[in-house]
Amino acid sequence: MCGIVGYIGDKDSFPILIKGLQRLEYRGYDSAGVAISNVDEDGIQIFKKKGKVQDLLDHVGDKTPSGTAGIGHTRWATHGPPNDVNAHPHTARLGRLAMIHNGIIENYESLRTSLEANGHAFVSDTDTEVLIHLIEEVQSRADCSIVDAVQLALKEVEGAYAIAIIDASEPDLLIAARKSSPLVIGVGKENEYYIASDATPIIEYTPNVIYLDDEEVAVMHRHNGLTIRNLENTEITPEIHELEMQIEAIEKGGFDHFMLKEIYEQPNSILDSIRGRMNLQRSEIKMSGIDAHWDRWENAQRILIIACGTSWHAGLVAEYLLEDFARIPVEVEYASEFRYRNPIIRPDDVVIAISQSGETADTLAAIRLAKDQGAHVFGVCNVVGSSISRETDSGSYTHAGPEIGVASTKAFTAQITVLTLIALLVGKKKGHLSTQRFNRLLVELNAIPEKVQTLLKQDDRIREIAKRFEHSTNALYLGRGVNFPVALEGALKLKEISYIHAEGYPSAEMKHGPIALIDEEMPVIFVATADDIYDKTVSNIQEVKARGGRLIALVSAGNKDLKKLAEFVIEVPKTDQALAPLLTVVPLQLLSYHIAVMRGCNVDQPRNLAKSVTVE
Numbered sequence: 001m002c003g004i005v006g007y008i009g010d011k012d013s014f015p016i017l018i019k020g021l022q023r024l025e026y027r028g029y030d031s032a033g034v035a036i037s038n039v040d041e042d043g044i045q046i047f048k049k050k051g052k053v054q055d056l057l058d059h060v061g062d063k064t065p066s067g068t069a070g071i072g073h074t075r076w077a078t079h080g081p082p083n084d085v086n087a088h089p090h091t092a093r094l095g096r097l098a099m100i101h102n103g104i105i106e107n108y109e110s111l112r113t114s115l116e117a118n119g120h121a122f123v124s125d126t127d128t129e130v131l132i133h134l135i136e137e138v139q140s141r142a143d144c145s146i147v148d149a150v151q152l153a154l155k156e157v158e159g160a161y162a163i164a165i166i167d168a169s170e171p172d173l174l175i176a177a178r179k180s181s182p183l184v185i186g187v188g189k190e191n192e193y194y195i196a197s198d199a200t201p202i203i204e205y206t207p208n209v210i211y212l213d214d215e216e217v218a219v220m221h222r223h224n225g226l227t228i229r230n231l232e233n234t235e236i237t238p239e240i241h242e243l244e245m246q247i248e249a250i251e252k253g254g255f256d257h258f259m260l261k262e263i264y265e266q267p268n269s270i271l272d273s274i275r276g277r278m279n280l281q282r283s284e285i286k287m288s289g290i291d292a293h294w295d296r297w298e299n300a301q302r303i304l305i306i307a308c309g310t311s312w313h314a315g316l317v318a319e320y321l322l323e324d325f326a327r328i329p330v331e332v333e334y335a336s337e338f339r340y341r342n343p344i345i346r347p348d349d350v351v352i353a354i355s356q357s358g359e360t361a362d363t364l365a366a367i368r369l370a371k372d373q374g375a376h377v378f379g380v381c382n383v384v385g386s387s388i389s390r391e392t393d394s395g396s397y398t399h400a401g402p403e404i405g406v407a408s409t410k411a412f413t414a415q416i417t418v419l420t421l422i423a424l425l426v427g428k429k430k431g432h433l434s435t436q437r438f439n440r441l442l443v444e445l446n447a448i449p450e451k452v453q454t455l456l457k458q459d460d461r462i463r464e465i466a467k468r469f470e471h472s473t474n475a476l477y478l479g480r481g482v483n484f485p486v487a488l489e490g491a492l493k494l495k496e497i498s499y500i501h502a503e504g505y506p507s508a509e510m511k512h513g514p515i516a517l518i519d520e521e522m523p524v525i526f527v528a529t530a531d532d533i534y535d536k537t538v539s540n541i542q543e544v545k546a547r548g549g550r551l552i553a554l555v556s557a558g559n560k561d562l563k564k565l566a567e568f569v570i571e572v573p574k575t576d577q578a579l580a581p582l583l584t585v586v587p588l589q590l591l592s593y594h595i596a597v598m599r600g601c602n603v604d605q606p607r608n609l610a611k612s613v614t615v616e
Contacts, residue, residue, distance in 0.1 A: 002102040003027045003074040004183065005201045006164045008174040008220050009192030013070035016194070020201030021053045021072050026258065026404040027197065028609050029074035030082035032056040035089040035098035037171040038067035044098045044168045048087035069174055069222070071164045071195075073100035079108070080125025090129040092136035093120060096168045097146070099135070101128040102197060103160035103181040111156070131157065135165070147219050150175055151231050154215070160361065164195055172222040178212045182359045182387060185210040185218055185226070187240060193220040198357075198383070200402060203245050210238045211385040241385055245402060257603045259405035259497070263589050264456060267449040269410040270582065272399035273417040280446055283439050285425040289378060289394035296376035296393075297426055300350040303328050304375070306335045306366045307354040310408040310492065311415060315354055316485035317581050318419035324578065325427030335362040339369055347374035352422075355379075356403060356411040358386025367391055380418055382411055396422070405604045407496045409589050412489060413452075413582055420445060420579065444576045448583070451573040455586045458570065462587055465552065465568045466594035469523050475502040476517065476549075477588075478510055479527035480537055486527050486581045490588030497606050498596035507540040518549040525591075526566070527584050530556040531577035541565055552591075554584050 003024030007013045017034045033048025033056065045065040049056045053074070073088035080086040089098040105111070108127035111134055116122070120133045134156065139149035146167050154161070160180035167173055176183055176195050186194030186202035186209050194202045195218075199209060212218060215231045228236040255261035278285050290297055303322055305315035312334060319330040333343070335353075339362060345351075351370040355363045358381035367388065370377050379388045379395030382403065389395060398414035424441060427433035469475070475494055479487035488504035495502050505514055507526065518524065524544045528537045538561065544551060545565050553566035556574050563569050570587045572580075596603050 002076045002197070003029060004071070004100055004102055004162055004164055004195065004197045005073075006071040006174055006176065006195040007193070008069040008172075008222055009188060010068055011192075013067055014065055016205075017070050017072035018053065018057065019204070020196060021056075021074055023201040024074055024197060025053060025605060026406060027074065027076070028406060028605060029076050031075045031077075031084070031087035032073065033075075033087045033089055033100075034065070034070055034072040035100075035166060036065040036067035036070035037166045037168055038069075043095070044091070044166060046089055046091070046098060048084060048089065050083050050087060067171075069166055069171055071098065071100050071166055071174070078104055079127045086124045086126050088128060090124060090126065090132050092133045094136060097132055097136055097165060099128065099132040099163055099165045101131060102162040103179075105131055105157055105161065106159035107157065131161070131163070132165075146170060146173070147175060147217070150177060151217055151229070151233060154179070154217070155231055162197065174220040175217065176212065176220070177217040179214045180361065180364065180387075182357075183212045184385070185212065185220070187226070191222055191225055193226060199243050199245055200404075203243055207243045208240050209243055209385070210240055211390070213390070244384065257405065257593075257597075259407055259409060259593055259603050262403055262405050262410045263586065263593065265401070266410045266413050266586065267453045267456075269398075269400040269414050270417050270452060271449040272401075273414045274421070274445065275399070277421055278442060278445065280442055283435075283442060285421055285428070285442075287396055287421060287425055289396050290422065290425055293376060293394050294429065296350055298430065299348055300328055300376075301346070301348045302350075303330045304345070304349055304351045304370070305330060305332045305354065306338050306351060306363055306370075307332075308335050308360055308362055310412050310489060311354040311356060311360075313485045313489040313492070314412055314415035314419060315352070316488070317416050317482055318352070318423060320482045321420055321423035321578055322426065325423045325433045326430055327432045328426070333366075335360065335366040339365045343369075345370050345373035345375050349375040351375045351377045352419075353377060353379050353388055353392060354381070354415055354419075355386075355388050356382045356400075356408055356415075358383040358388040360388070364388060364391065380415060382414065406606055406609050407493055407592075407603075413585065416581055417445075417448075420582075441576055441578065444579055448575065448579060451575065451583055452586055454573055455583060458587065459590055462570065462590045463594045465570070466591055466598060468568075469550075470595050470598040472500055472521070472523050474517065474522060475500055476510075476514060476522060476524045477502060477504040477527070478507040478524065478540065479504070479584075480507045480533050481531055482578060482581055483527040483529065483531075483584055486584045486588065487525075489585055490525060490527070490592070493589055493592035494595065496609060497592055497603050498599050498601055499607070500595070507537050510540055510543070515543065515547070518544055518547045520548040520550070522549050523552060524549040525552045525554070525588070527554045528562060529554060529572055529577070529580050529584060530559070530574070531580070538562070538565075554587055
């Protein structure tokens with residue numbers, strides 16, 4: 001959601017900004033813009049345009065700006081519609097300052113009213129323009145430096161922000177600040193700095209980064225280096241981290257789309273999420289985030305799981321596993337609802353917060369609420385140095401690597417892998433999981449990457465199935481037990497990237513309403529691998545068959561019964577039923593992908609969606 005990139009140093013900034021914005025396109029956006037200052041010229045050159053980064057480049061044409069300090073932005077509209085005027089960067093009255101902003105200024109209306117009373121006139125509908133006018137007003141009122149003005153102005157702001165500012169009167173300066181919205185600083189050679197919403201635009205230039213904390217202001221100077229202070233003007237000593245990301249991880253590598261590449265990366269991402277945590281020879285799992293806080297897990301009377309979107313579906317899978325293996329009651333909550341409904345949180349609760357990006361605004365707010373009530377909060381996220389990894393009491397990283405496609409695929413299976421390890425470890429340590437079953441599950445989990453690789457060999461056949469349904473307008477996904485969340489995830493993938501309306505239900509709930517939708521045109525996808533209630537699922541399939549629905553069945557390898565009932569059957573390698581979601585979701589990802597491609601949809605950047613929802 002929105003993207004920030006900035007640079008100050010001795011290189012020409014425009015190519016760096018444009019390439020950075022292209023790297024950030026996966027976050028979702030509707031307009032793009034840049035502002036560049038030059039020590040040899042007066043003023044700031046601003047170009048911005050509704051549409052894609054390519055539309056911005058077409059708008060710039062042969063008027064390419066030159067300068068060694070600049071900021072760039074991709075906007076996802078909140079305040080005001082997508083258009084050229086509302087696109088970032090924004091300036092104030094004097095045209096001396098330019099600013100880009102991610103987040104939402106919640107008190108922008110009252111600030112705007114006050115500024116208008118002081119003679120400020122606004123040209124856009126954005127809260128961002130209000131903030132840059134406020135900074136200019138504070139500087140004029142207090143007769144202070146631009147850095148002091150930023151610190152003072154931000155004290156008056158309510159809401160979330162990640163901002164970057166350049167000043168025509170101080171072209172050697174780049175200012176950045178954040179609160180509840182991600183911002184990372186890349187440290188290049190001497191007095192050379194990059195800023196971005198995440199590491200993808202930076203990794204090409206430097207592996208060394210600093211993660212800004214809330215209410216910190218970074219001042220980057222071409223000659224005087226970097227200083228970081230908080231809003232109380234206390235100087236902060238920054239900690240430099242080394243990125244593990246490789247540039248190849250954020251390129252397509254010969255695939256037509258990032259999403260397809262990331263589906264195919266799942267054998268490795270699942271293996272990487274297991275590696276170093278599970279030891280087959282010793283029959284053990286080690287997870288430092290749990291081992292170091294075992295007293296909280298051992299005495300937990302309840303586990304709360306908070307997440308959004310695909311991560312919420314992973315949490316539902318974890319609910320089945322934790323209750324089965326560890327015998328602890330589990331509740332799975334939408335973070336966006338949890339934070340507002342005055343939930344009951346007890347000091348003996350363990351809260352698991354799941355987020356691919358580690359920056360999901362609602363999940364972060366729910367974490368803070370849980371911590372305030374004394375619960376132990378455990379984070380599961382994919383991005384090292386993210387806000388969730390820093391705000392939780394402990395946690396585990398998934399090792400999916402960068403996920404560029406907006407529709408989550410490998411992050412989902414990596415989350416399930418880590419959550420499965422957690423359930424196994426807690427179940428074993430609490431004595432509710434027998435040694436025999438524990439060892440068997442370790443062997444099965446170790447075999448999952450190879451089985452996913454086997455599944456991917458069916459891609460051509462799944463593409464053929466997709467051809468039969470590219471013109472569908474609705475779809476129904478059904479599953480039971482641990483495969484019910486997979487049905488939800490399959491439906492979500494189809495909705496996200498193909499714009500076909502789809503719903504997921506527990507199979508038995510079909511008779512409580514959704515069965516009324518079934519006709520000869522309705523594709524009904526059953527996740528029907530072998531488990532304790534397989535016979536019940538077959539009965540549900542027969543009910544759909546009797547009403548003429550077009551059946552696709554995911555079955556365990558060797559199943560012959562459903563070939564007589566379903567129009568299409570996709571065989572899934574056999575595994576323990578508890579681990580089935582790691583396999584059954586893969587054909588559903590491929591099915592959605594191929595249908596979306598056939599419909600001409602932008603698979604990697606679906607309309608209206610953002611990769612990381614960092615505002616409410």
